[in-house]
Structure formats: structure tokens, C-alpha cells
Amino acid sequence: MGGTMGEPAGGATAGIGDIQAGRLDAATLAANFADAHPPLTPAQAVVEANRCYFCHDAPCVEACPTGIDIPGFIRKISTGNLRGSAQTILEANIFGGSCARVCPTEELCEHACVHTAQESKPIQIGALQRHSVDWLMQRGITLFTRAAPTGRRVAVVGAGPAGLACAHALARHGHDVTVFEARPKPGGLNEYGIAAYKVPDEFAQREAAFILSIGGIGIEYGKVLGRDIALDSLRRDFDAVFLGMGQAGVRALGLAGESMHGVRDAIDFIAELRQAPKGHVAVGRRVVVIGGGNTAIDAATQARLLGAEDVTIVYRRGPEHMAATDKEQAWAQTHDVRIRHWAAPVRLIPGVGARGESVAGVEFARTVLDAAGGLALTGEQFVLRADMVLKAIGQSLAADAAAIPAVRGGRIVVDADRRTSLPDVYAGGDCVAGADLTVVAVQDGKLAAAAIHRQLTGGL
Amino acid sequence: MADLRTSFAGIASPNPFWLASAPPTDKAYNVARAFKAGWGGVVWKTLGEDPSIVNTASRYGAVSYNGVRIAGFSNIELITDRPLQVNLDEIKAIKRDWPDRAVVVSLMVPCTEASWQSILARVEATGCDGVELNFGCPHGMSERDMGAAVGQVPAYVEMVTRWCKQHTRMPVIVKLTPNVTDILAPAAAAQRGGADGVSLINTVTSITGVDLDLMAPEPVVDGKGTHGGYCGPAVKPIALRMVAEIARALPGLPLSGIGGVSTWRDAAEFIAMGAQNVQVCTAAMHHGFKIVEDMIDGLSNWMDGKGYRSVAAVSGRAVANFVHWNDLNLNYRIIAKIDQSLCIKCGLCHIGCEDTSHQAIAALRVDGQRRYEVIEAACVGCNLCYLACPVDGCITMVRQEGPGGVLTWEHHPNNPLRKEAAE
Numbered sequence: 001m002g003g004t005m006g007e008p009a010g011g012a013t014a015g016i017g018d019i020q021a022g023r024l025d026a027a028t029l030a031a032n033f034a035d036a037h038p039p040l041t042p043a044q045a046v047v048e049a050n051r052c053y054f055c056h057d058a059p060c061v062e063a064c065p066t067g068i069d070i071p072g073f074i075r076k077i078s079t080g081n082l083r084g085s086a087q088t089i090l091e092a093n094i095f096g097g098s099c100a101r102v103c104p105t106e107e108l109c110e111h112a113c114v115h116t117a118q119e120s121k122p123i124q125i126g127a128l129q130r131h132s133v134d135w136l137m138q139r140g141i142t143l144f145t146r147a148a149p150t151g152r153r154v155a156v157v158g159a160g161p162a163g164l165a166c167a168h169a170l171a172r173h174g175h176d177v178t179v180f181e182a183r184p185k186p187g188g189l190n191e192y193g194i195a196a197y198k199v200p201d202e203f204a205q206r207e208a209a210f211i212l213s214i215g216g217i218g219i220e221y222g223k224v225l226g227r228d229i230a231l232d233s234l235r236r237d238f239d240a241v242f243l244g245m246g247q248a249g250v251r252a253l254g255l256a257g258e259s260m261h262g263v264r265d266a267i268d269f270i271a272e273l274r275q276a277p278k279g280h281v282a283v284g285r286r287v288v289v290i291g292g293g294n295t296a297i298d299a300a301t302q303a304r305l306l307g308a309e310d311v312t313i314v315y316r317r318g319p320e321h322m323a324a325t326d327k328e329q330a331w332a333q334t335h336d337v338r339i340r341h342w343a344a345p346v347r348l349i350p351g352v353g354a355r356g357e358s359v360a361g362v363e364f365a366r367t368v369l370d371a372a373g374g375l376a377l378t379g380e381q382f383v384l385r386a387d388m389v390l391k392a393i394g395q396s397l398a399a400d401a402a403a404i405p406a407v408r409g410g411r412i413v414v415d416a417d418r419r420t421s422l423p424d425v426y427a428g429g430d431c432v433a434g435a436d437l438t439v440v441a442v443q444d445g446k447l448a449a450a451a452i453h454r455q456l457t458g459g460l
Numbered sequence: 461m462a463d464l465r466t467s468f469a470g471i472a473s474p475n476p477f478w479l480a481s482a483p484p485t486d487k488a489y490n491v492a493r494a495f496k497a498g499w500g501g502v503v504w505k506t507l508g509e510d511p512s513i514v515n516t517a518s519r520y521g522a523v524s525y526n527g528v529r530i531a532g533f534s535n536i537e538l539i540t541d542r543p544l545q546v547n548l549d550e551i552k553a554i555k556r557d558w559p560d561r562a563v564v565v566s567l568m569v570p571c572t573e574a575s576w577q578s579i580l581a582r583v584e585a586t587g588c589d590g591v592e593l594n595f596g597c598p599h600g601m602s603e604r605d606m607g608a609a610v611g612q613v614p615a616y617v618e619m620v621t622r623w624c625k626q627h628t629r630m631p632v633i634v635k636l637t638p639n640v641t642d643i644l645a646p647a648a649a650a651q652r653g654g655a656d657g658v659s660l661i662n663t664v665t666s667i668t669g670v671d672l673d674l675m676a677p678e679p680v681v682d683g684k685g686t687h688g689g690y691c692g693p694a695v696k697p698i699a700l701r702m703v704a705e706i707a708r709a710l711p712g713l714p715l716s717g718i719g720g721v722s723t724w725r726d727a728a729e730f731i732a733m734g735a736q737n738v739q740v741c742t743a744a745m746h747h748g749f750k751i752v753e754d755m756i757d758g759l760s761n762w763m764d765g766k767g768y769r770s771v772a773a774v775s776g777r778a779v780a781n782f783v784h785w786n787d788l789n790l791n792y793r794i795i796a797k798i799d800q801s802l803c804i805k806c807g808l809c810h811i812g813c814e815d816t817s818h819q820a821i822a823a824l825r826v827d828g829q830r831r832y833e834v835i836e837a838a839c840v841g842c843n844l845c846y847l848a849c850p851v852d853g854c855i856t857m858v859r860q861e862g863p864g865g866v867l868t869w870e871h872h873p874n875n876p877l878r879k880e881a882a883e
Contacts, residue, residue: 050527053850056807057823057830078526114804118851 023307160188162429165445284388291392501562532694596662621653657714663689696720707734724758
């Protein structure tokens, strides 16, 4: 393939800075951002549930980071015991509703499903899980109650999946939990960091309300660790602390002009799409997304759905290296997003548009693996015109290293119980090492809560 | 191409697939559609005396299993609810229009000779090929001393059969109820009475389910239910056994196999167990008459593959191998063998054996991977794992070297009443 695709090598061109809201009418936007995977009908759910073999030592359970008894909850769907089915799910994973929507099931439970081995057609475990949890939540049924108050107090930093999973489990044990959340709403990335069509209809808020309905959990919003609250004072004022503040920092490209109009963090773009009416969110006519994870996929696909005409994801390695699953990549491609591999950005090209200096394109260098397996730039370059560049090359722990427990590789170090280097401080979710998945964060919160409970009650 | 023409009780039909006496054969309209679809014969839904009976609304119940609808089916419908002459006129027209198909008429009238004599004369006038005596319906009519109330008393079966043979030249088929302890008793009674053949099974007395909101057995009629007659795929094993038992004990008595026949394979099994033909109802009620296409060419293709030229060549072929338990070889030994390359790791072989049987399949982890292995010394060759395994061919039962020869219970050392082998 040629180096430039016939496009100008930078400089101001017509249409530069073409970023605007309301490219599509309200009805089109509503259709574009509707539920990406509509729920199973009751009849579909029963047919699907009846396909399950009810395996012994089921591989799907082992593949689930929260260890949900998947054959157990599916059998209960087949018998019409939906309350029992939801209970089986939620006992293991209080975020069963959002995990059913956002888990990369094709790499976890459904990959392990024996039907995948037998016929390459796994049980739709995620869709069935959603069926049961939705059934319960739509009826306003609360399954969990608090044990008698223990008088012990635990601070949780972050109201995302890790923090709320931890808080919920502690509340069940009767402990009092105070959650400190930087944002104005609970839910973490479920509320701010995931494409709107994956969790439509305010699902993240409904789920958080469902979790908090157990009682015993207070949330203080607008509280950032290191700014409004300090770990030292939390340790002093509470019997234990759980850190689940995720990765609030955003990695920069390290190129000149990153603050230029039109260059934006993908995660902010995604958050805005979740908080503002879709018709109010501005998007470029030509959008380049840099990165290879689900954030890149969600930003690129949503840019297309907002009306961008041309959206390209550029990733510095090959498709097999992308953090986004094959299914996610295909999802973006189905929405007419182009994915270009083996190229790294080397220059942001400025242009002059209606609002002054504005990005006009990105120059990329083709990449290869060197003899040592590292990534190397080649001399071959190409330019993609863009009036909007979304950066999705990863997040980082925002906190001041001096103010938190020991960190390694940009993540807080924890043991199997999710205990940090400080004996009364635990951590989980994206701020610790491990796959950055909702379901992993929930398991972290669950394990930490169990350990905190043992610690607070003198158990082993 | 195999010859599917059959003759049962002296009645010829182009193929062995008849529709049983039931709702599908209640009217000329349905029967004409069936013949058009290819069915070889029908047994017209049971005629009775005027005034006609009255049927309920809510007549059928069913058992669905794991999402499969109508695995078992039940009805509380009685005999035809149309005037006798209407049926007779239609039967006559149908036989005239479809002379190559078998048209047999099912009958049920009170247990008096005059009643049978009277209706037989009118039925014979239609030109139909034979009659089938409904001694089987277990619900409703039996409360009026007909149907199963007759079929459950061998003396009545013999008596009525004899009356019918005296009062008609048509072949007389006796349809047997399975709701008896010993199916041979009514079968033998029919034979003594001169029956030209027996057909079985009629439906099994049943309650298909209970409506847990209404707290009433299904099908529910205005808050109440009554027992029905059970049929469909779920009853096939019961029917096969009864057919086979008659075939073994009363050789030469023509048999029409009924009970859950849904496919050509089911039909082949009944025929192998001694039937000359089969009768179908539930499968047609579930899927319509078109199913007969696959029945016909499926059976024909299977017969061609096996080199069977006619249905008669298949009929009864498995009867000799249907023996009493005491005749089974206790020296026969098989054990399970798992083809690891086909195993999908569902663990069903292990858990069934571990929880409920012989602890003969080990659940291992080899390099973290699940592996299920037969513990040969513990395996008794029961077939459970082979039956539970969802992958065809993954588990096979493999014959083992044993003591050799045949050792039956009669001669087994553990049998206190054993017969010493003759020297």
C-alpha cells in the first residue's frame, strides 16, 4: 500500500475544523444509540437455556472471574425460576446486570462453553444472564439484607464496580460503608466510560441504585483522593479502607500540539456522550482514533453513529494484539469504522479553521517488530486527514504515588486478598494489576470485602 | 427400491403408514388431505350409535420436555360427535375416491350383540376395508361400559370379537388397551374370538400435568380435569414392549403397531418387533400430514441400504432376539471407552457415574485441562455415560475379553435354583 493514500501531507485544507453537534436528526440518533443487543424474549431465553448441558465442573464457571454458577442459573431459567436464577448470579456478582452487557463473553464464559468445542455455537450466557437480572430489577425485587450492624466503618474510594461490589458485600455483613466518589454519579466506567448503546436507558444508574438499596452505604460525591481526602485521614477515621478509584489519568501521545482544538481524550468524549443529549455532542467530519482497546472501539463507533463521515482507528500493532476483542473490532467495522494496523502517530498536523488553529491531520509512521520483538518505526509514513483526533492509548493511576500504598508498573500492588502494602488498606479494579474488566473489578471488590470482614471480625 | 406395499389382516395398502383412529380421521376433508399427502390408510375415528356423544372444550394436554413440545400428548376427547349417517356417507365417498388406500372404520357401541350387528351392517355397506373394535379408550366412554371397560376384560374382548366375526365378512381388527397388567390376556382373547389382527396400543391412562394456579389436573375443563389417554413419543417404549410381547407369544397374529410413531425409524422398530404396519396420530397432529413423505422414503432408503426388499422381510426380524432376562448372557462384558479427541469436557459422564452409579469415570486435570477417564476395573458397562454424552461417537461401549461362552441365570452359580450343566 502506498504511503499517503493520495492525501495532502498536512497544511490547511477546506473543511478543517469541521466539528459540530447535531449532524443527525434526533430520530436517527435515538435509533443509532439504542440497545446494541436487544434482550432475549422469554421464549428465546427458554429455548437457549434448554440448550445448556448443565455440565459438571463447568468450564464456563471457571472462565468467569466472579465464578458465577452458570449452569445453575441457566437451569433455573429453563424451569421458570427466574428469581432463583437472578439470585444465583447476583450472589456471585452483584454487577451481574452490567457484566451481562459489557463482559467480553466471547473470551470468557462463552469461549469456554462446551458448545463452542462441539459446534462453535456457545450458549448465549451473557444474554441469559441479562434476562434473569433484568427480570428481577424490573420487578423491584431486593434480594439482599444487612446483617445486624457491627459498628465497624469502612471507607471505599471510588463508586465504580470494584468499590460498590466491595461496599455491598461489607454492608451485607453489617458494616457501615462510606464511599468517596470523584464524579457526581456512581457507577464508575459503567456510567462514564462505556459506549451508550451497551448500557442504554440509564442502566448504570438503575443498577447502582439497586446495589445501594441494601442500605448502610453512604456516598460522598466530588471527593478526589489526594485533593479532598487523604489516605492517612481515611485510615485514621475508618477501620479499613478499600481503594477502587480506577485510572483517572489519561496517557498523552507525547506529540506537539496535543492541546490543539480537535484533539481530545477518547474517554472524555465517551463520558460526554453518556451525560449529554446525543444531539449536543460535537463530532468531526473526519475522525481519527488512536489506540487499540475498547475505548478506541467505543469512541470510534460512537463518532460514526453521531454522524462523522469518515472514522479510522489506527493501532500501532496488529489485530491480534488489540485489547479490543475480535467481536469488538468486527462491531466497529460493521459500523463502517476502518481499522488500520501497524502505524504509530508521529505528528499532529495543524490547520486553520473557523475557530483558529485546529487539527487538520495526523502523520503516522508504519511500524514493525524488530529482532528483539519490540516495536520499531519505519521510515514509511502516511497522513490521515482529520478534524477530530481521539486519543485512546490508555489510562494511568492519577494519584500521587507518595499518598497511596506501594505501586508497581503503575498499579497498586495487592496480594490474593487484595490487601495492599498497608495492612488495613485494600485495593481492586483498574487501579491494581489484572485485566481491566468490570467483572474482574467486581471480583476484586468481593475478595477484598471478604478479607476486610475477616480482619474486622477477628477471623482468619 | 424397496416394496412398501403391505397387507395387514388381509387389508392391502400402498405403504405401512396408516393414520390411527383419532381426530385426524374424523372427517372426509381430513382423510382426503391425508391420502393426498401419501398416507397408505386410515382408521376412521370411532363411530358409535346415535344420538352422537358430546365433547368438551379443552380436550388435549401435553408434556413438553426441555423445550420440546408435545413429547407426550393426552386427550379426553370421546368418539366422533357427528351423526352416524354423516360419517357413513363420507366413508363411502372416500373409499370410492381412493380405492387403493386402506379405509378401516373404528367402532364402539354398547356391549350387546344387537348393537354390534346393527352397526356392522351399515358400515359394511360403505365398502370400507375392515373394522377396528375400539376396546381401548380409557376415558369417558369407559365410564359408560365401553372402550377400555371392555378391553380390560378378556372374556368381553373375546365375546364381542366373536359377535363381529359372525356378523360381518369384513376383516375385524381388535384395538387393545395398554391399561392392563398383562397385554397377552386380551390379545389371546381377541385371537380366540377370531380377530384378523390386533392393533396396539390405545392410549395410556394419565394426567399430563397439574395447573398449579388452578390446582386442577390438565387439560382443565372449567376448573376441573379428568384422566386422559396418553400417547405421543413418550409412550413409544411402552407400546414397543407390548407389541413385541404379543409377537413373541402369539406368532401368526397380525399386528398393527401404534404408540408414538413419529418417524420412519420408529416405524421400522415396530415392524422389526413384529408389526405389519403402523398407525400414527400425535406426530401428524403436531406437524401435519406432510411428515409421511419422510416416513415413506426414509423407510424405503433404509430398507434399500439393508437389502430388505419388502416390509414383510423386515417384519418380526427382531422378535427372536427379544428374550426373557433369564436368557441374557451374564458373561457378556463391555466397558466404556472415551475418545478424548471428541470430548468437549462437559463432565456429564463423570457426574452421573460418580453420583449415581459406579464411580468408574475419573475427573482429572492434566496440565490444568479437564480429562475424563474410564476406570476400567470399576466400569460395569451399564451404558449410562454413553447415553448421557452429548457428542455422538465420543463414548463407545467396547466388548471385553470375558470368561467366554454363554452363562445365563439358569446356570449361574449364584442362582440357588440353578440347573447343573449336563455333562
